[in-house]
């Protein structure tokens with residue numbers, strides 16, 4: 001950040017472009033208060049709590065991206081879960097969705113352990129970063145279009161900062177796919193016309209609009225319980241998309257261990 005970070009960020013579009021690195025961006029995201037409905041919800045969930053987490057001190061703030069700042073593969077979900085990321089303060093952490101995703105990454109050598117329980121559990125991602133187009137837990141897991149748009153500058157800046165290394169992105173679910181397309185366009189890649197359509201296994205190659213490398217885009221059903229419990233998304237299906245995306249990202253056959 002070229003200027004000191006305000007205590008409360010209310011205009012992401014003014015603050016995000018000035019983030020000099022991902023650590024600065026993550027710090028700024030976690031101070032965001034731009035969406036009144038989501039601020040109220042994330043804090044209320046943290047006050048009321050689920051009975052099984054009654055002793056937990058909920059994060060109840062925006063959840064920044066997680067993973068190395070030179071990631072070559074970016075995974076884009078929907079938004080933090082009320083009692084997952086909104087509780088633990090780390091993306092895909094503390095709920096079944098996180099475990100399914102991290103187990104798959106671990107089986108490919110892209111995560112240091114198969115579970116994702118707490119912010120201080122020692123999990124490290126190798127070459128992979130998680131993020132979301134909406135950084136606050138929304139009621140019913142449904143952000144409003146205006147909230148998605150207000151949050152977009154954070155994702156645009158994250159993509160810009162990752163541009164030297166990122167070569168592939170996986171959109172987990174249709175919401176992530178739709179939200180990602182305008183963000184990658186703003187961050188320097190051309191979105192084909194007609195726009196690529198989301199589906200499990202969908203893929204497209206986005207060419208850079210200036211200097212830089214192409215970005216391979218993959219679609220994957222979201223790792224929500226609704227999909228994993230019903231078998232719509234099996235562990236094998238998830239692993240196949242992640243492995244293909246990792247290869248497209250330049251990871252080759254032997255991911256780091």
Ligand code: SF4
Nearest residue numbers: 032034035062136151
């Ligand atoms: S959803 Fe995004 S823009 Fe809205 S308050 Fe949270 S971090 Fe800020």
